Amino acid sequence: MGNADNITGWITFFIGLYAVAAGVGEFRRPGFWAHIVRELRASNALQFLTGLFTLVIGATIYLVNPWNPADLLAILISVLGAWIFIEGALILAFGDWFLNFAGKLMGSANRLWAGLSVLLGIIAIFAALVRLQV
Template sequence: MPVTMDFTAWSATLLGLYILFAGFGALRNITAWRKMIEEVERSPALQLVASLLELMVGALVYLANPWVPSDLLSCVLKGAGGLMMLEAFAICGFADIYTHFW
């Protein structure tokens, strides 16, 4: 019997857990987030690594979720993956301008 894996549900669950715990971290140590952003603004190497990582995660989310109009969650996640890839290109090419919006 073949085992099917619901990539949409797993993507949504893992992204939701990551956002939840990132929020906990931000509430526990408010200044740490500002320091991280300042470090990315100053370091071209961190900008490149951050954009590459976001591009890879965005591509995985985008490719793992099919476009099925009747499945709203898969459409939202596919859109989120596409936006993540666009943001990765913006960070890679225009980090000096883009990081000021954070």
């Protein structure tokens, strides 16, 4: 259970789990991410819901994570929360342009992105476990 002392560790842990699961999903079904982006580009309703959900998740991470200038992990998680919020706002405001850009990124190097996702997820999980002293 999270509290003010270990919330950064728990946020990092769950972001790491998400990154590993997303990367494994892309490895299992190559083109999975690109297909998601294509479906989002085709549906205004999905763009709106995805943008709203992403914006809320980013704002929540940013607001819940304690700011500590002496703690590099807390800074990284706050910056990540802000970036996720901005990504949601971009999807809401400029969904067609933003998803076009994302589609180009996803279309060229899916295995590379999946590998990077798994690697960063493992690093995040390790950092979280060290932080949580599990």
